[in-house]
Amino acid sequence: MAKNQGIIRLRGSIDGVTYTEGVNGKLSRSRSSLNKAKMDSNPKFHNLRMAQEELSSYSKYGALLRSGIRSELAMIKPYMGTRRLNKILNALKNEDLIHRLGQRTVASGLTTPKGLGMLHYFDFYGKKNVNQLVTKEFVVDFAVGEALIRNFNPLYDLIAPRHATHVGFKAIYMGLDFDRLMVSSERSDQVYLPLEDVAADLSLKTTDLPSITENTFFLVQVVFYKELNGFRELEAVDEAALTIIALKA
Template identity: 25%
Template sequence: MARESSILKLKGQLDGMSFYKTQEGYQVRAKGGIERERILNDANFERTRENMNEFGNINSAGKLIRNSIGVFLNRAKDMRTSSRLVSVVAQVKNLDVVSDRGQRSFAVGIESPDAKILLEGFEFNKNAPLSSILKQEYAIDTEVGSVSIPQFYPKEHLMIPEYATHVRFSFACAVIDAVTLTSKVKFAEQQMISVDAEMADMELTLDALPDLEGVKMFYILLEYFQDINGKLYPLKSGAYNALRLVRVV
């Protein structure tokens, strides 16, 4: 794989080369490979078909998780969020020890206690992980659907970027059904907090948990803002925002 550096930004195929655009820019690679019909039917490619089937399953599961929390994800992510999440989802799929090769699925793997360990702590913006930004302990009540931060003091308990004047905490619970690929979500948003605010207990509580049977995933979103002439703007287009999957039950 090579990167295209000419002033002409091409897409498509030309002289045996495929030109395409990724998040990292325009790239080019040689056209080639095995015909699709042969991969789908030739007995020599049975292992390939099995891998393709499982890859399709983890891609769907990764998309399900991303879409379930899309409102938050649009505010805090990095260029590799999708691929990093799929990598973790693949590890969860591998915990399916009852299905045949090629049929292992995220839906079965997620039932393993180890799956929760793999997913919990996933940072959607690796450039601003909540684990590094928030220095105060927080408690999650999965029965009620709440998060609490005792004696929260922004100047002491946060890494505050330059020019940030306010911070906002948000909390959510998304329930996913990995079999039917459906989800429901509930959000609880905190009002803006000045970075100069005094110490106070903070708690966010959902009005109810999502009414769907499945895996419950709880998220914390932290966003920074800058006050300019009395109006609050996302700081650096959200580059410092953190989104973490904090609990899976």
């Protein structure tokens, strides 16, 4: 792959070369002579075929995980969301110490302490995470579906953007069944607070528990608002967070 730094802007394919433009600049890619028939019939490509099987598996896992927070992802556009998540899931499936090459899975990788740590504090929006915005730690109770901070003061326990007047907190408790490609998500009501010097317990409790109890993820969303004359607008979306703060295999 090559980068095109010239002033001519090309898009599409010409003579087997495809021109695209994205966050990494203008790119050109030539078509490979390798096709599926060659790869399937040649034993030299055995490891590549196995790697592609695993790529398909962890990509589907990432898609299933994102599907459980579809409304939150529609609220704020993630920064390189799929690419960042798949990079971690690729490394995570390498922690699968049970299956052979081509059959390793994210779910098995999550059964190891190192695997769990890879997704801990992953943020789907990609610019901040909850741990960078909130100076106190959430205590998560999976049994009741609650994330709690005692004596939370928005003015002192939160790093808020300059022009925001309010902050919104919400919890998402999610379970994944990869074998059946099913996800179950439960949410708390949004806690909407003015950025004032008032301390109180911050409790984010989901309305119910997810029906799927394996591969469970607890996320917290933090978004900022500017309120004027009773109307609220999202403020400083680059400072928003949608973070996995706790998970269990």
